[in-house]
Amino acid sequence: MNAAVQRPVFPFAALIGQAPLQQALLLAAIDPGLGGVLVSGPRGTAKSTAARALAELLPEGQWVNLPLGASEDRLIGTLDIETVLRDRSVRFSPGLLAKAHRGVLYVDEVNLLPDALVDALLDAAAGGVNTVERDGVSHSHDASFVLIGTMNPEEGELRPQLIDRFGLMVELRNCFEAQVRQQIVKTRLAFDLDPQGFRAGYTRQQEAYVQRIRAAREALAQLDFDDTVHAHVSALCIDAAVDGLRADLVMLRAARALAALEQAAAVTTEHVERVAEAVLMHRRHDRETRAEGDVREGEASRQAAGNEDAALSSPPSPSPSSPDTASGAAAGDSDWGYLPPQPAGVAQIKGVIPLNAKKR
Template sequence: MSPTASAPEKRASRAVFPFTAIVGQEEMKLALLLNVIDPKIGGVMIMGDRGTGKSTTIRALADLLPEIEVVADDPFNSDPNDPDVMSDTVRDLVAQQQEIPVAKKKVQMVDLPLGATEDRVCGTIDIEKALSQGVRAFEPGLLAKANRGILYVDEVNLLDDHLVDVLLDSAASGWNTVEREGISIRHPARFVLVGSGNPEEGELRPQLLDRFGMHAEIRTVKEPALRVEIVEQRAEFDQNPQQFLEKYQDKQQELQQKLVSAQELLPSVKMEYELRVNISSVCSELDVDGLRGDIVTNRAAKAIAALEGRTEATVDDIRRVIALCLRHRLRKDPLESIDSGYKVEKVFGRVFGLEMSSEETGTATSNGVRQGVR
């Protein structure tokens, strides 16, 4: 069978809803795309109603991404060209100038179950084998599988705080270290961390929430025409996935190429000093603890410029991402009914000398979705 005949069959067997076909939820889609372009943004926390397509969107994003080169039969998806994303074993082989077998594979999207243990997440060391045979017997966990991919934690607000800490530490450092009985093993663990949850079922502790780079709020679509469009699209996909995928194939390839180009362009993107000072002024005026807010907003603004093929980040780029980067870092007053995204927008407008339109103000307060993201 020819490659052209086998590829569609492989794609049909996965039956993943295409990312470009997803209607609405622009905040969530933008935050995910920016984290793919620059994983150092630090992941996305998606909070919103049940049944709003959170997991569908994340699976669609993983399916959209191009295949990556990995070291064949390596459990950590080591990059054959980047020593910073290689396991110690592969690095030793490179140092010995041995030939490294290379394969291509799809970007992994790893689901972390709510009841997962720390051993399941981080991996385990077989002490008996290590002591009796003198080898480092390591059983990789979900963090190893997620390296260079996406790690998705649904209902992250119900996950044990200790496990959330482990995930965030690995995401920040890019490495997972397992220690037991004096034996220590580490492996690369660079992934885009995506958490989702329903605020009705409990909030994350502020110190954990702050560790997520961006925070997207999603709501159930209210407009009847849009709801009908979403229902009809899903019915069309379920009835004939292959035909539906072919309908969106060109758009998928176009967006995939935009992401690849953006990743290549990102190191060249600059931002004026005055804009960086203004970002820090907004963070200071909002009394944001630490410097994560400043760093993430700078990164996100550059990533959106790269996505649109530009090498200079603008005020408009900052406007489109600043609420996503800062709203979850504000100290909450339980008696306050104002949406935190609106508060960020208001201070942004004052510091940058811009006024929000009444349409944007109304959108921000009623939906938590800003017109500028669209």
């Protein structure tokens, strides 16, 4: 896009009242393998503004928007049919996942996106690779990007199987503090009146964020977790009654990314505490409800197994005419579902007069 007509981006450093969202976005930028950030909140809470501001801090500064009407081919890529027909050679036509490499892939109203596209997004975001296998051709390419999905809960929720695969989640709320609202409005008006002049006032802060992200990425692999950190993560996840182990893995990676962002010498339980809410918000279950559900599932499984065993060990049902059936019925024993014959009514009908051969 031509820089002369490019829309000015609101500086990431100028965001007000969005500390949890800013932290989650920075952690995802440091470690894209976290699986992206899901931002839930009502309209007008600067969800897209924050996501676009993050893209400017990344090495490539790439911003890719996935429209709701996009096809799977448009997202993951497909064969270049024109090249196949013209040159009779196989050529891969990259999609939006390839374009978003080392940048930000933004999905507004992700809860309205078809499940198949959400699956493809999350697979690529977690693995950093996009693999396309179709029409006898297999192609893979790097797709390391920061996935940011936004949703308005008033318009529907994501399925639990999908929402759990987002690494972090932040829930934004309407601001009802007068001073904060006034400060946000004044800042936005100043940006709208003179975008370039406004951005110039945040040049140093923006550059500091760029340097912090770069340094954190380099330090990420040198940070490890001790047993105390592991034990604390396990305790938090057990207390939240989460499903599976994804929460444990994401919490450890998020704590490591936060430690790298702050140039800490080691990952501590304090880092874990500061990322725990973003990891558990969309995975937390009520322990009593979950325990009752597990008990009901266990009882249902045992009952089904008992019925199956009884069916396998039951003797064959005797025929209705056998003496055993009659004696059993007389003695009040079980008849294995057999019902005695019931009398049926007989209705008298008029005789049928046969037709002559000529009329047949």
